[in-house]
Amino acid sequence: MTGMFTSDPVIISLWWAEGKDAVLTKGKSREVANRRAACPKSFAKKFNEQCDEYPFASTRQGGIGARTEEVPSRENRCQGGTLSRGYDLGGIGEGDDYLVAISGPRQIADKPYWGVDVATDQSCQA
Numbered sequence: 001m002t003g004m005f006t007s008d009p010v011i012i013s014l015w016w017a018e019g020k021d022a023v024l025t026k027g028k029s030r031e032v033a034n035r036r037a038a039c040p041k042s043f044a045k046k047f048n049e050q051c052d053e054y055p056f057a058s059t060r061q062g063g064i065g066a067r068t069e070e071v072p073s074r075e076n077r078c079q080g081g082t083l084s085r086g087y088d089l090g091g092i093g094e095g096d097d098y099l100v101a102i103s104g105p106r107q108i109a110d111k112p113y114w115g116v117d118v119a120t121d122q123s124c125q126a
Helices: 009-017 028-037 075-088
Strands: 003-005 023-025 049-056 066-073 097-100
Touching: 003 075, 009 049, 009 066, 028 049, 066 075
Parallel strands: 003 097
Antiparallel strands: 023 097, 049 066
């Protein structure tokens, strides 16, 4: 396993609650197809925000069957940046396995997004 980093805690924690694995394999070459499969244009958005998925679209595990939720646009942009930095800083390359971890578990929202961005820290600082 190459590295470990944190990302979108609500969707990840919901995925883990379903008994799914925390180890992912980078598969950036599948990103576009995975994102389309997990978050198609027909994805229902109650609050006109964005679809986010876990496992990430940039993994071999992403795509069909991924856990999807509507999230604030700010959060989705921040998490994308966190993921990209995590790949770079962790030296995670195509085909590498890595462990996803949640930092600050007490800061995780206790339910999916309901139209109000409740993040305590609204910045994109990782």
